[in-house]
Protein backbone atom coordinates (compact mmCIF):
# COMPACT_ATOMS: atom_id res chain seq x y z
CA UNK A 12 0.00 0.00 0.00
CA UNK A 13 1.04 3.58 -0.62
CA UNK A 14 0.64 5.56 2.59
CA UNK A 15 0.75 9.35 2.98
CA UNK A 16 1.99 10.71 6.33
CA UNK A 17 1.46 14.36 7.19
CA UNK A 18 1.44 16.35 10.42
CA UNK A 19 1.14 20.00 11.29
CA UNK A 20 3.94 21.35 13.46
CA UNK A 21 2.32 20.85 16.84
CA UNK A 22 1.32 17.30 15.88
CA UNK A 23 4.63 16.16 14.43
CA UNK A 24 5.89 14.62 17.66
CA UNK A 25 2.69 12.59 17.98
CA UNK A 26 3.01 11.31 14.42
CA UNK A 27 6.66 10.39 14.95
CA UNK A 28 5.72 8.45 18.08
CA UNK A 29 2.96 6.72 16.16
CA UNK A 30 5.16 5.75 13.22
CA UNK A 31 7.94 4.63 15.60
CA UNK A 32 5.50 2.43 17.52
CA UNK A 33 4.30 0.75 14.33
CA UNK A 34 7.53 0.67 12.33
CA UNK A 35 7.25 -3.10 11.71
CA UNK A 36 3.93 -2.47 9.95
CA UNK A 37 5.01 0.66 8.07
CA UNK A 38 8.16 -0.97 6.73
CA UNK A 39 6.02 -3.30 4.59
CA UNK A 40 4.53 -0.31 2.76
CA UNK A 41 5.61 2.60 0.58
CA UNK A 42 5.62 5.87 2.49
CA UNK A 43 5.08 9.41 1.22
CA UNK A 44 5.11 12.62 3.26
CA UNK A 45 5.18 16.37 3.10
CA UNK A 46 8.67 17.82 3.41
CA UNK A 47 9.29 18.48 7.07
CA UNK A 48 7.14 15.62 8.31
CA UNK A 49 9.04 13.22 6.08
CA UNK A 50 12.42 14.53 7.19
CA UNK A 51 11.53 14.05 10.85
CA UNK A 52 10.14 10.55 10.27
CA UNK A 53 13.30 9.52 8.43
CA UNK A 54 15.49 10.91 11.22
CA UNK A 55 13.46 9.22 13.96
CA UNK A 56 12.80 5.82 12.36
CA UNK A 57 15.19 5.32 9.46
CA UNK A 58 12.23 4.28 7.30
CA UNK A 59 12.47 5.24 3.62
CA UNK A 60 10.02 8.06 2.88
CA UNK A 61 9.36 9.79 -0.44
CA UNK A 62 9.28 13.47 0.46
CA UNK A 63 7.34 16.20 -1.26
CA UNK A 64 7.42 19.96 -0.75
CA UNK A 65 6.66 21.29 2.69
CA UNK A 66 2.91 21.72 3.21
CA UNK A 67 2.80 25.52 2.93
CA UNK A 68 4.86 25.27 -0.28
CA UNK A 69 2.53 22.84 -2.05
CA UNK A 70 3.17 19.46 -0.41
CA UNK A 71 -0.50 18.88 0.39
CA UNK A 72 -1.37 19.56 -3.23
CA UNK A 73 1.28 17.13 -4.46
CA UNK A 74 -0.18 14.39 -2.28
CA UNK A 75 -3.65 15.42 -3.45
CA UNK A 76 -2.52 14.91 -7.04
CA UNK A 77 -1.37 11.40 -6.16
CA UNK A 78 -4.79 10.68 -4.66
CA UNK A 79 -6.46 11.92 -7.84
CA UNK A 80 -4.18 9.57 -9.80
CA UNK A 81 -5.20 6.62 -7.58
CA UNK A 82 -1.66 6.39 -6.23
CA UNK A 83 -2.38 6.71 -2.49
CA UNK A 84 -4.23 4.02 -0.51
CA UNK A 85 -4.25 5.48 2.99
CA UNK A 86 -3.74 8.95 4.48
CA UNK A 87 -2.62 9.66 8.04
CA UNK A 88 -2.79 13.40 8.52
CA UNK A 89 -2.49 14.66 12.08
CA UNK A 90 -4.02 18.11 11.78
CA UNK A 91 -3.68 20.88 14.31
CA UNK A 92 -7.23 22.14 14.84
CA UNK A 93 -6.08 24.97 17.12
CA UNK A 94 -3.64 26.79 14.84
CA UNK A 95 -4.50 28.72 11.68
CA UNK A 96 -2.56 27.44 8.67
CA UNK A 97 -1.52 29.79 5.85
CA UNK A 98 -2.30 27.02 3.37
CA UNK A 99 -5.69 26.04 4.81
CA UNK A 100 -7.23 25.84 1.31
CA UNK A 101 -4.66 23.19 0.38
CA UNK A 102 -5.42 21.24 3.55
CA UNK A 103 -9.15 21.31 2.81
CA UNK A 104 -8.53 20.27 -0.77
CA UNK A 105 -6.53 17.24 0.33
CA UNK A 106 -9.22 16.13 2.77
CA UNK A 107 -11.85 16.68 0.11
CA UNK A 108 -10.02 14.46 -2.37
CA UNK A 109 -9.89 11.66 0.22
CA UNK A 110 -13.67 11.83 0.29
CA UNK A 111 -13.99 12.11 -3.49
CA UNK A 112 -11.95 8.91 -3.95
CA UNK A 113 -12.99 7.01 -0.78
CA UNK A 114 -9.46 6.97 0.55
CA UNK A 115 -9.23 5.97 4.24
CA UNK A 116 -8.14 9.03 6.21
CA UNK A 117 -7.07 9.39 9.84
CA UNK A 118 -6.89 12.99 10.99
CA UNK A 119 -5.98 12.13 14.58
CA UNK A 120 -4.24 9.48 16.65
CA UNK A 121 -7.49 7.77 17.72
CA UNK A 122 -8.52 7.00 14.16
CA UNK A 123 -4.97 6.23 13.11
CA UNK A 124 -4.86 3.44 15.72
CA UNK A 125 -7.92 1.85 14.17
CA UNK A 126 -6.62 2.21 10.63
CA UNK A 127 -3.19 0.79 11.36
CA UNK A 128 -4.69 -2.36 12.86
CA UNK A 129 -7.03 -2.60 9.89
CA UNK A 130 -4.05 -2.24 7.58
CA UNK A 131 -2.24 -5.03 9.39
CA UNK A 132 -5.31 -7.26 9.13
CA UNK A 133 -5.68 -6.64 5.40
CA UNK A 134 -8.87 -4.58 5.64
CA UNK A 135 -7.68 -2.32 2.83
CA UNK A 136 -6.80 -5.04 0.37
CA UNK A 137 -9.90 -4.02 -1.61
CA UNK A 138 -7.76 -1.12 -2.78
CA UNK A 139 -5.74 -3.49 -4.94
CA UNK A 140 -8.67 -5.48 -6.36
CA UNK A 141 -8.83 -3.72 -9.73
CA UNK A 142 -5.09 -3.52 -10.29
Ligand SMILES: O=C(CO)COP(=O)(O)O
Nearest residue numbers: 045046047048065066067
Ligand atom coordinates in the same frame (compact mmCIF):
# COMPACT_ATOMS: atom_id res chain seq x y z
O1 LIG B 1 1.73 21.75 6.53
C1 LIG B 1 1.66 20.54 6.42
C2 LIG B 1 0.40 19.90 6.01
O2 LIG B 1 -0.63 20.79 5.75
C3 LIG B 1 2.82 19.68 6.68
O3 LIG B 1 3.96 20.18 6.03
P1 LIG B 1 5.40 19.82 6.56
O4 LIG B 1 5.46 18.32 6.71
O5 LIG B 1 6.37 20.27 5.53
O6 LIG B 1 5.57 20.52 7.88
